[in-house]
Every structure is written in structure tokens, then in C-alpha cells.
Amino acid sequence: xxxxxxxxxxxxxGTTFEREIxxxxxxxxxxxxxxxxxxxxxxxxxxxxQAVMTATSLAAAASTLLMGLVANYLxxxxxxxxxxxxxxxxxxxxxxxFQALGKTTLHSRQDFHCHIxxxxxx
Numbered sequence: 001x002x003x004x005x006x007x008x009x010x011x012x013x014g015t016t017f018e019r020e021i022x023x024x025x026x027x028x029x030x031x032x033x034x035x036x037x038x039x040x041x042x043x044x045x046x047x048x049x050q051a052v053m054t055a056t057s058l059a060a061a062a063s064t065l066l067m068g069l070v071a072n073y074l075x076x077x078x079x080x081x082x083x084x085x086x087x088x089x090x091x092x093x094x095x096x097x098f099q100a101l102g103k104t105t106l107h108s109r110q111d112f113h114c115h116i117x118x119x120x121x122x
Contacts (some may be wrong), residue, residue, distance in 0.1 A: 009072070033101070034060070039056065041085060041088050060077065
């Protein structure tokens with residue numbers, strides 16, 4: 001416990017290990033709805049409910065762990081619901097599922113490229 005407090009610089013941030021545990025449990029309970037809502041929304045498109053639930057849980061766990069361990073920034077991350085509703089009801093309403101997935105993948109790659117190669121802010 002002492003090594004974790006040193007790693008996350010808890011004393012420097014004015015907090016304790018116990019307070020962070022309570023905060024983590026509270027955050028999990030506040031965010032856990034997404035584990036069930038997202039698969040329900042995306043299953044409308046024909047996606048498998050259990051597969052989406054697994055992917056959602058793994059993505060949230062991995063991104064939260066990376067944020068905490070690599071960036072030393074104790075926040076929880078999960079897939080955004082707004083994009084899911086847009087994908088399920090607007091995009092998949094206009095084109096078939098696999099075309100929508102392809103368009104989303106291409107757009108994500110373009111967005112990533114633009115953020116990585118943007119000119120410096122001066």
C-alpha cells in the first residue's frame with residue numbers, strides 16, 4: 001500500500017489510499033450503466049449483445065488502467081454513449097452495418113492522423 005501511495009503521489013495530491021478506493025468504487029458504480037446500455041443500443045444494429053458487453057468492459061478497463069499507470073492520472077474512461085447513439089440510429093439507419101463500421105474506421109483514422117500531425121499552436 002505504501003509503494004502505491006508513493007507511485008501515485010497520493011500525499012503530494014492531498015489524498016489517501018482509502019479515499020481513492022472509495023472514489024474508485026463510487027466512479028465504477030456511477031459508470032457501470034454503460035456496461036448494459038451500450039450493448040442494448042448497439043444490438044439494434046445487429047451486433048451481438050454479449051460481444052459488445054465484453055468489448056465495452058475490456059475497453060473501459062484497459063483505458064482506465066493505462067490512464068492511471070502510464071499518465072498517473074486517476075480518472076475512469078469508457079466509450080462515449082453519444083457516438084453510439086449516432087452510430088446505431090443515424091449511420092446504421094442510412095447504410096448497412098458493415099459500411100457503417102468501415103466509414104467509422106476510416107473517419108477515426110483520419111481524425112487520429114489530423115491530431116497527430118496538426119501544426120503547433122503558437
